[in-house]
Amino acid sequence: xxxxxxxxSAEFKAKVIxxxxxxxxxxxxxxxxxxxxPATLSKWHKQFQDNLPxxxxxxxxSKDEKIAQLEQELQVSQQxxxxxxxxxxxxxxxxxxKSLDRTARTxxxxxxxxxxxxTRQSExxxxxxxxxxxxxxxxxxxxxxxxxxxxxxxxxxxxxxxxWGSRRIAVTLRREGMAANRKRIQRLMQKMDLCALYPGPNxxxxxxxxxRHPYLLRxxxxxxxxxxxxxDISYLPLKTGFxxxxxxxDWYTRQIVDYELSYSLEKTFVFRCLKRxxxxxxxxxxxxxxxxxxxxxxxxxxxxxxxxxxxxxGKRQAxxxxxxxxxxxxxxxxxxxINEYGSPAELIRAVDRYIRFYNSNRPHQSLAYKTPNEVSxxxxxxxxxx
Numbered sequence: 001x002x003x004x005x006x007x008x009s010a011e012f013k014a015k016v017i018x019x020x021x022x023x024x025x026x027x028x029x030x031x032x033x034x035x036x037x038p039a040t041l042s043k044w045h046k047q048f049q050d051n052l053p054x055x056x057x058x059x060x061x062s063k064d065e066k067i068a069q070l071e072q073e074l075q076v077s078q079q080x081x082x083x084x085x086x087x088x089x090x091x092x093x094x095x096x097x098k099s100l101d102r103t104a105r106t107x108x109x110x111x112x113x114x115x116x117x118x119t120r121q122s123e124x125x126x127x128x129x130x131x132x133x134x135x136x137x138x139x140x141x142x143x144x145x146x147x148x149x150x151x152x153x154x155x156x157x158x159x160x161x162x163x164w165g166s167r168r169i170a171v172t173l174r175r176e177g178m179a180a181n182r183k184r185i186q187r188l189m190q191k192m193d194l195c196a197l198y199p200g201p202n203x204x205x206x207x208x209x210x211x212r213h214p215y216l217l218r219x220x221x222x223x224x225x226x227x228x229x230x231x232d233i234s235y236l237p238l239k240t241g242f243x244x245x246x247x248x249x250d251w252y253t254r255q256i257v258d259y260e261l262s263y264s265l266e267k268t269f270v271f272r273c274l275k276r277x278x279x280x281x282x283x284x285x286x287x288x289x290x291x292x293x294x295x296x297x298x299x300x301x302x303x304x305x306x307x308x309x310x311x312x313x314g315k316r317q318a319x320x321x322x323x324x325x326x327x328x329x330x331x332x333x334x335x336x337x338i339n340e341y342g343s344p345a346e347l348i349r350a351v352d353r354y355i356r357f358y359n360s361n362r363p364h365q366s367l368a369y370k371t372p373n374e375v376s377x378x379x380x381x382x383x384x385x386x
Contacts, residue, residue: 008036016041017048020263023345026241027263028143035111042264049268106131143188145240150180151188152237156337158194159329165196192235193244193265193291211295216285216311222252225376228311229257229283230324233270233293236261236332236351239342245331245351246270248277251323254364255372256355257281257380261348267293271302278306281378287311289321330358 020030020041027045031038105125109132111118122129143151150173157169164172166185173180189195222228228251236243244265248257260273270293286303288294290312303310313321335354341347359380363369373379 013044017044020045023348024343026238026243026344028148028238028241038264042266045263046266046268143191143241147184147188148237148240148242150178150184151192151235151242153178154185154188154194155192155235155237155332158189159332162325163196192242193233194235211297211300212290213310213312215287215314216309217287225250225252225378226281226283227252228285228287229277230321231270231274231286231288231294232321232324232328233265233291234328236336236347237340238344238347239340241344243344243347244269245328246273247324247327248273249324249327250283250372250376251287253372253376254323254327254367255359255376255380256327259351259355261344261351263344265293267296267298271298274302278302278308282306283308285309285311287313287321289313327358331355 016030016034016036019025020027025033027038027041030036031041106127108125109118109121109127116124118132119129122132153173153176154169157164157172161168166182166189169189170180170182170185173185217228220228230249230251231247233244233246236245244262245259246262246269247259249255250257258273258277260269262269286308288311293299294312300310331351331354335350336347339350341350359372361371363371367375
């Protein structure tokens with residue numbers, strides 16, 4: 001039997017997104033609680049952000065047009081109800097108790113179905129509700145608690161040994177008593193946007209090669225503010241999930257110019273943060289890695305329209321982006337790994353608190369033990385926007 005696509009009402013989507021914005025639960029937790037794929041919830045979040053300006057705009061639809069639209073939607077709904085009634089009657093005639101055994105009928109009961117409760121589905125399939133709940137305790141979507149603990153340890157190992165690939169990390173985890181094969185480690189590292197930092201083969205033949213730019217910082221003396229900005233994304237762990245942090249760092253002052261957190265690796269949060277920072281300040285060069293967020297025409301156009309030079313790390317070259325990588329190492333070892341925040345709201349507050357501390361109070365050896373704000377002539381963008 002083919003699996004029916006689940007349809008969610010606008011009211012249900014609004015309820016889930018409002019919970020996401022409250023920050024009490026991670027995207028992973030909400031997806032598990034409502035039995036929604038994390039990618040689907042991330043898509044709703046993006047749709048909400050994209051359509052937010054429309055809430056304050058004027059509509060061109062007249063009252064009559066709205067009524068006509070509603071009547072058309074009602075007619076479509078009535079047709080669907082009639083079709084569903086026919087299909088239900090047809091299924092009843094098939095007599096599930098004779099055509100399927102108990103195991104197969106139990107498999108038909110799904111928590112994804114928001115129109116029918118688990119109790120009602122169990123009744124229709126003639127199975128015991130308790131047998132449905134006993135089937136599988138692992139979450140249907142997202143990552144299990146065990147996978148989240150693996151991701152946390154993978155992140156620690158990657159920070160300590162950035163040249164390690166999935167094979168070496170898998171061996172180390174097994175020695176530590178954390179059973180996981182290499183394929184699982186590869187999948188989790190891909191989800192975390194991590195890769196081993198070492199030169200790879202066929203560097204001249206690569207996907208999106210037309211958008212790849214050379215590394216401009218080798219032997220360059222960075223001697224003034226807004227000479228070079230470094231940008232990058234990193235995975236941040238939670239007790240029951242994770243988020244992604246995008247930062248913009250001035251390489252001369254070491255100041256965090258701006259930053260943004262996201263539940264997913266959608267490109268929109270990167271561009272939103274960049275546009276916000278560039279509306280107030282303009283660097284001569286922006287350096288990034290060769291990830292998909294930066295090897296695409298939208299990113300290239302954003303910088304070229306502002307006459308900003310584009311620099312990109314060599315593929316898997318550990319030292320090309322060392323200043324930005326050091327910041328991620330600092331925030332994780334000095335705060336996140338120590339405190340182990342449980343909810344997105346706690347993590348968001350912690351990141352904001354640490355970045356303000358990093359800019360205003362944390363002395364840097366490379367700055368003769370001054371703070372970034374003491375060296376900088378400007379305040380970071382997020383301070384101005386607050």
